[in-house]
Amino acid sequence: MASQPPVQEPTTRRRQFLGRLSLPERTFITDALRTETVGGVLLLLASVVALIWANVWPAAYQSVLDYTIGPSTPLHLDLSLDAWAKDGLLTIFFFVAGIELKREFVAGELRSPSAAVLPVIAAVCGVALPAIVFAVANAGPGGHPNGWAIPTATDIAFALGVLAVVGSHLPSALRAFLLTLAVVDDLIAILIIAIFYSSGIKFWALGLAFAGLVLFWFLHRRGVHGWYLFVPLAFVIWALMHESGVHATVAGVAMGLLLRCHREGDEKSSPGEHIEHLVRPISAGIAVPVFALFAAGVTISGPALREVFTQAAPLGIVLGLLVGKTVGIFGGTRLAARFTRAELNPQLKWADMFAVSVLAGIGFTVSLLISELAFPDDPALADRAKAAVLVGSLLCALIATVLLKLRNRHYRELCEEEDRDLDGDGIPDVYQLDDPAWQARTAGQQGRPDQPQQGTRPADEGPHRPH
Known part of the structure; x- marks a missing residue:
């Protein structure tokens, strides 16, 4: 009697990493990053203006930073323009970050544990390793360990601005991976600021701020509308948070997280999506560039640049951004992919992931903020830390540009395939290859996109982002 062939166990399909996005997800990413890219270019321009202003007319620059405006109330709102930019304008930035976090958790990549594991591990490693590098560099005499969090942040707007400038x-x-990575990175930065850089807590103000947040949530959940109601309430919550000793930007994050970011009934967009659509241009186009104008003005000279590479604190920042971020993100992603058996998209290589990891070493907005929070009693050291942030971010931008340019022709081909729309219906053809109606409409036309490679996620799979 012939022996039966062994029964083969069914193989589990390996999840693809950096596969093609679903159509709603791709649409959302495109719309969101378009605004961030414009904001990134404005951020670069504001930084250049700040550097020129601070080095050519230093007295005028400092006098503008120190100019005080605002009511002298029990909440101490008579602040310098520098403080208004740092504590006020950045609250708008963190408000948008809070909405992004909420949406990621309910409708984005972070909704699915299997899809979230890689960017989350990459972000955690990309925060932990720079902090370790900084701590090692500042472990000896003359070190300043309080600045460990400065090189931990990724600035998505600055990174996209670099991509826009270099083409x-x-x-x-x-891009989606970079955005998700930055969102998780922002969450960690928020927790770091709230836990490690808050002092002298006034519980009465914190309690009132919490009550204001409860009222904000209640009115929002009851379907109450009207900017004339929510904007004053948001300002009161911000002022109370500022007075409490917890950094005021935490108020922005908290309000963003309280917004509903899932659709109900026949809604075309959730309240969170609608508000983010309105506020994101203000954040990217006004709040962050103006903050950069007031924060990036540091003295650039031969001795100052020498100190960046010879003193422990600034050197730790440069190494943290350039080495810590790159190795942390790339190494964490590679190890996570190996142990979760995720398969890299065959159209990409791990060298592409390495280049993106270098690009993620650009830490600007939050890093500049933490530089001031880490050394409040030593303005000279804070300025050297800011200079180190600028130098480290510039080095990451230059190296990432070279690495990405080496593969730019291949990227252009992939982008053309993603965007090709032969029948002009507004839907890229890669999402309609199996549709008989599309095949009939495009029969005989030249330049039909290739069939998606095996393992590429079709349009109807994976987490769907609202758009």
Whole structure:
């Protein structure tokens, strides 16, 4: 009697990493990053203006920073323009970050544990390793360990601004990974600021701020509308948070997290989506560039640049951004992919992931903020830390540009395939290859996109983002 062939166990399909996005997800990424890219270019311009202003007319620059405006109330709102930019304008930035976090958890990549594991591990490693690098550099005499959090942040707007300036075509999957990474990075930065850089807590003000947040949530959940009601309430919550000793930007994050970011009934967009659509241009186009104008003005000279590479604190920042961020993000992603058996999109290489990891070493907005929070009693050291942030971010931008340019032709081909729309219906053809109606409409036309490679996620799979 012939022996039966062994029964083969069914193989589990390996999840693809950096695969093609679903159509709603791709649409959302494109819309969100378009605004951030414009904001990133404005951020670069504001930083250049700040550097020129601070080095050519230093007295005028400092006098503008120190100019005090605001009511002298029990909440101490008579603040310098520098403080208004740091504590006020950045609250708008963190408000948008809070909405992004909420949406990621309810409708984005972070909704699915299997999809979230890689960007979350990458972000955690990308925060932990720079902090370790800084701590090692500042472990000896003369070190300043309090600045450990400065090189931990990724600035998505600055990174996209660099991509826009150098003209690099980055496929949407890599852009989506960079955005998700930055969102998780922002969450960690918020927790760091709230836990490690808050002091002298006034519980009466904190309690009233919490009550204001409860009222904010209640009115929002009851369907109450009207900016004339929510904007004054938001300002009161911010002022109370500022007075409490907890950094005022935490109020922005908290309000963003309280917004509903899932659709109900026949809604075309959730309240969180609608508000983010209105506020994101203000954040990217006004709040962050103006903050950069007031924060990036540091003295650039031969001795100052020498100190960046010879003193422990600034050197730790440069190494943290350039080495810590790159190795942390790339190494964490590679190890996570190996142990979760995730398969890299065959259209990309791990060298592409390494280039994105270098790009993520650009830490600007939050890093500049933490530089001031870490050394409040030593303005000279804070300025050296800011200079180190600028130098480290510039080095990451230059190296990432070179690495991405080496693959730019391949990226351009991928982007053209993603965007090709032969029948002009507004839907990229890669999402309609199996549709008989599309095949009939495009029969005989040249330049039909290739069939998606095996393992590429079709349009109807994966987490769907609202758009």
